[in-house]
Amino acid sequence: MLPFSYALRNLFRDPARLAQTVGGSALVVLLLVAAVALNQGMDRVLATSGSSKNVILMGKGSEESIERSEVHLEAEAAAATSIRGLDSQLGVSAISGEIFYQAPLETESGNVEQALFRGVLESALLVHSTVRVLEGRFPQSGEVMVGHLAHRKLGVDAEQTAIGKILKFEDASFTIVGIFEAPSTVLESEIWFDRNDLAAITQRDTLSSITLRMDSAEFDDVEIFTFQRNDLELSAIREDSYYEKLSIFYKPIKMMTWVTAALVAAGAVFGGLNTLYAAFAARVTEMATLQSIGFTRGALFVSLIQESLLATLTGTLVAFVTAYFLLDGLTIPFSVGTFSLTLTPMVIGVGLVAGFLLGTLGTLPPAFRCLAPALPSALRSH
Structure with missing residues (x-):
């Protein structure tokens, strides 16, 4: 296995690429955190607004x-x-x-x-x-x-x-x-x-x-x-059931939040893939040289994943810090009231999983392409 310091040093070989990878992953994680916090905040305020001991009499x-x-x-x-x-x-x-x-x-x-x-x-x-x-x-x-x-x-x-x-x-x-x-x-x-x-x-x-x-x-x-x-001409409904129905009514709005976050995140992911393809393509000869001195493709693949994870998890940390200062405790008005965004364990967990997947699944295609060429042709490609 290659030493971890190798992946760490490689991060700073191209500061522009590092900034783009960190920034892109931070944007994706921040959007997902905001979407989860928004939907969770709306669901929470509607779920707690009604009491199971209260009944509402309304007109039929x-x-x-x-x-x-x-x-x-x-x-x-x-x-x-x-x-x-x-x-x-x-x-x-x-x-x-x-x-x-x-x-x-x-x-x-x-x-x-x-x-x-x-x-x-x-x-x-x-x-x-x-x-x-x-x-x-x-x-x-x-x-x-x-x-x-x-x-x-x-x-x-x-x-x-x-x-x-x-x-x-x-x-x-x-x-x-x-x-x-x-x-x-x-x-x-x-x-x-x-x-x-x-x-x-x-x-x-x-x-x-x-x-x-x-x-x-x-x-x-x-x-x-x-x-x-x-x-x-009265109709009775439990108060908690009434607010539960309101939550269903707002489901399309919550879906639109997810769709918007997904579209922007997809753009950032594809941009990051292009960056990784370009970066890894320039290192085909380097990977071949390391193979020729005894390192296996598996070891090189793990090193590339480590390098990518370092960048995306750094971006995830940046996203959490940004969310803490800009989103945590923010009060959002909607038609029947207001709700607050909170960085709950679930919200943080979703962000961590997103950062991990960006650093692993997002690295697979460019890493495979970088390591795919046969050793002789890879050494001559420089």
Whole structure:
């Protein structure tokens, strides 16, 4: 076997080729890491946004979207009195009739962006158990409470959604009086209004949905209630199932992420192959000389693989460092909220496997071609 130092020295024989190989592999690994982190982040936030203990009552025929759903106001009281076994705090049933709305919102800086509104009463805190008020208090009329990632959705600095700031919707102004968190859920990107305010501004006399938190009750109990009250035209769905369906809805977007990453990566891989073909073709005589002094083709092949792996794994390290500073913790807005990119063990593992495959499988064709010529003709080729 050739000494490892031989492969190491060969890396620096052509600095331009080394830079191209390291840069190309770094680009491929970075794209794959970004694609995996993006898809994993979106799946994670949708998977954790719903609770298995919550059931959503929606208008029949609108199970795919809460925003399009319409539920009669009297359905909230009817559900509270008819369904036994709901969770409660201090005698107050954990049931929350809510209005969902998405519309442009203007900040004090004049920035106008699409925002996610949720019209609620204080009973919403009994249902959404992950919500915790970080600063301030629950909103009353003329006030709003914002998720601590709402500024990301609006594309503004966090100062624009601080307590005391004014947000404008339609012709009305609302003062921010509270900031809340709901870790790893879409709620963190929402803006919570007093339900009556949002109903008046949007001219709605119906709710979008009613969320129930079960204690001893089961999903079947809620579903039976919807069958008994046909006049209310309700449909029941588990909250976690609703967000699971949303994840399926976003599958084409995730596929497009993979396709884009694959296309760019393919371009980088083919460019790297061309570089290796040219580099190894210039070393046919060198490989033949080493064979003539006793080294086997197998030993030379292993040395070429080592040389390539050193370059691609260096590129992989560069990709990880870049991803750590540019991607890790980055918050990405999408239609129903925001999610964060995280360099999880799975993401890092995919990057390492990609770097290893680039250094091995990507080296096979040019290495075989370099070692294929017969020894006499290879020695005369210089």
